[in-house]
Amino acid sequence: MTKLKYVYEALNRASSYLQEKGREEGAARILLQHEMGLSYSGLISSMRDEISEQQFERFWTNIESHAKGIPVQHLTGSEEFYGRNFLVNSDVLIPRPETEELIEETLQLIERHLSKKELAIADIGTGSGIIAITLKCELPEAQVVATDISQKALDMAAKNAERLNADIDFRLGDLAEPIEGEKWDVILSNPPYIAYAEAPGLSDSVRDFEPHHALFADNEGLALYEKMAKQFPKMLNKPGIIGFEIGYQQGQAVEKMLKDAFPDALVYSKKDINKNDRMVFALID
Structure with missing residues (x-):
């Protein structure tokens, strides 16, 4: 796999991959936020930041897992409900x-x-x-x-x-x-x-x-x-x-x-x- 340098490149590649596999491409953003510990606005403002090779590998492992059907919430370990964050498994x-x-x-x-x-x-x-x-x-x-x-x-x-x-x-x-x-x-x-x-x-x-x-x-x-x-x-x-x-x-x-x-x-x-x-x-x- 070609090495990526920037956050936006990782997101674009993951979104396209999930779409090809018949999954919701929006899951890529959620999983990238999870990997980088960022809010939605934080991710948007970090699009031109560099992503480390280790971060991308962990992120891509989750992308491949979701492509196989594993729910995003099982990969992140949580879900929002009524304005609060709940652990799930x-x-x-x-x-x-x-x-x-x-x-x-x-x-x-x-x-x-x-x-x-x-x-x-x-x-x-x-x-x-x-x-x-x-x-x-x-x-x-x-x-x-x-x-x-x-x-x-x-x-x-x-x-x-x-x-x-x-x-x-x-x-x-x-x-x-x-x-x-x-x-x-x-x-x-x-x-x-x-x-x-x-x-x-x-x-x-x-x-x-x-x-x-x-x-x-x-x-x-x-x-x-x-x-x-x-x-x-x-x-x-x-x-x-x-x-x-x-x-x-x-x-x-x-x-x-x-x-x-x-x-x-x-x-x-x-x-x-x-x-x-x-x-x-x-x-x-």
């Missing part, structure tokens, strides 16, 4: 922008419907901890508990909580079982909701590198919603809020589950920025 689902919309709607519902300052909030299937930690940071007075069936996921979530100074009670167990017998004002969950039959249609970066226990569920992806809808009636305070992230075709089915579980609740679906059904909420008075 192959044990947890990479945070998605759609989940930020779940947070945003929940905060608005809390402001309108729950007047108590010290809320009891539960995050079921926390993964990297993004929902629980974000809510604790946004609502410092809240008591926040997070569960996950994976100890490795909880270990990553605990690291994120420590880095972001969020006091979270993490509990190991299946869905809501670790918090049964307690009462909650808000229960949120972004559970596995992809049907196994959909696996061939997923990008290889998702299908081959993200944890399957955080992606797939039985009964066309609806199994965990069914289980939680049966668990929650004994656990939710009145007034209370339930919020689920869902697959874009699951709105009606998940709405029905919550209406059956909470006949007097206001249950509704909300679309994401791409106009797809992405959240279902239940407001219990």
Whole structure:
């Protein structure tokens, strides 16, 4: 490979290479920022700086890894979510922008419907901890508990909580079982909701590198919603809020589950920025 001297040359070569391999060329910029420890503006202002041979070799190794399908976030070890930086690895689902919309709607519902300052909030299937930690940071007075069936996921979530100074009670167990017998004002969950039959249609970066226990569920992806809808009636305070992230075709089915579980609740679906059904909420008075 011809030796490169400048940062802009490295970026151009990597962008072209990723494009040839059918990957998003923008990943080159993210990986170059990571290698050089620069912000976006810092990278732009450094385009005419020289890049060392060692820096380029490490950068190119990551470019080749991404070309093979390894997610950029696994190579950098982090992802931004709701204005904060979260550590991620192959044990947890990479945070998605759609989940930020779940947070945003929940905060608005809390402001309108729950007047108590010290809320009891539960995050079921926390993964990297993004929902629980974000809510604790946004609502410092809240008591926040997070569960996950994976100890490795909880270990990553605990690291994120420590880095972001969020006091979270993490509990190991299946869905809501670790918090049964307690009462909650808000229960949120972004559970596995992809049907196994959909696996061939997923990008290889998702299908081959993200944890399957955080992606797939039985009964066309609806199994965990069914289980939680049966668990929650004994656990939710009145007034209370339930919020689920869902697959874009699951709105009606998940709405029905919550209406059956909470006949007097206001249950509704909300679309994401791409106009797809992405959240279902239940407001219990």
